[in-house]
Amino acid sequence: MYAQPPNPAQSANGAPAAGPAPEREPAFDPAFRAGLAALFAWRRDVRHFLTDPLPPGVVEALVAQAVQAPSVGLSQPWRFVRVSDPARRAAVRANFARCNAQALAAQPQERAGLYARLKLAGLDQAPEQIAVFVEPDPATGHGLGRATMPETVAYSGVMAIHTLWLAAAAQGIGLGWVSILDPAEVTAALEVPAHWRLVGYLCIGYPAAPADTPELERAGWEHRRPLADCLLQR
Numbered sequence: 001m002y003a004q005p006p007n008p009a010q011s012a013n014g015a016p017a018a019g020p021a022p023e024r025e026p027a028f029d030p031a032f033r034a035g036l037a038a039l040f041a042w043r044r045d046v047r048h049f050l051t052d053p054l055p056p057g058v059v060e061a062l063v064a065q066a067v068q069a070p071s072v073g074l075s076q077p078w079r080f081v082r083v084s085d086p087a088r089r090a091a092v093r094a095n096f097a098r099c100n101a102q103a104l105a106a107q108p109q110e111r112a113g114l115y116a117r118l119k120l121a122g123l124d125q126a127p128e129q130i131a132v133f134v135e136p137d138p139a140t141g142h143g144l145g146r147a148t149m150p151e152t153v154a155y156s157g158v159m160a161i162h163t164l165w166l167a168a169a170a171q172g173i174g175l176g177w178v179s180i181l182d183p184a185e186v187t188a189a190l191e192v193p194a195h196w197r198l199v200g201y202l203c204i205g206y207p208a209a210p211a212d213t214p215e216l217e218r219a220g221w222e223h224r225r226p227l228a229d230c231l232l233q234r
Contacts, residue, residue, distance in 0.1 A: 039169055040166075044212075044215065048209060049126045066163045066167065072152035075144075081192060082130050088190060092186060103115070118221065127205045130204060134196065135196060137150075161200050
């Protein structure tokens with residue numbers, strides 16, 4: 001997977017150098033980089049899941065990788081709530097149904113039909129559901145880096161979700177990010193502290209049909225923009 005660089009703890013003649021050996025950072029080889037590029041290309045926002053359960057311990061392992069994400073001031077503000085209770089899941093499903101109906105009613109006439117045909121959540125099939133919140137003003141990190149940009153706390157939660165997303169995709173596990181929800185209702189349904197901020201509600205499971213193209217692009221909702229539209233020079 002990766003090639004080890006020369007050991008700086010050894011002298012030029014190969015003998016051990018004086019002093020403690022520093023930690024060695026792996027040098028990732030071309031094969032690893034190619035696999036990583038494929039992982040990026042095949043990571044999808046999954047809406048169609050198999051109902052097969054994930055093996056024991058997989059969710060915990062994915063969250064353990066997610067919390068290795070960067071966070072502003074090392075604040076680690078993320079809070080993961082694994083939702084298994086059927087009544088709580090039903091409350092989230094009803095929340096989504098109401099919000100989705102409102103979103104459909106707000107669509108312009110020429111796009112309403114297409115919107116109605118989109119599948120925008122895997123709440124009925126995904127075997128695992130996780131709500132990701134952030135503590136808006138965590139004591140951890142002592143406020144470093146967020147005095148002028150407090151929104152970086154939520155951004156840290158997003159980074160944790162993306163890390164979890166890639167870790168799941170590397171195991172052939174899909175993730176769908178549900179955002180068509182009333183955050184206050186989710187907070188109440190899950191009985192978490194009222195001041196926590198909902199960042200995303202995640203459906204997790206094996207995808208029914210893996211794809212290297214976004215579902216919304218396949219459905220004709222939107223298309224990828226070229227890099228030239230996103231990269232500016234100053």
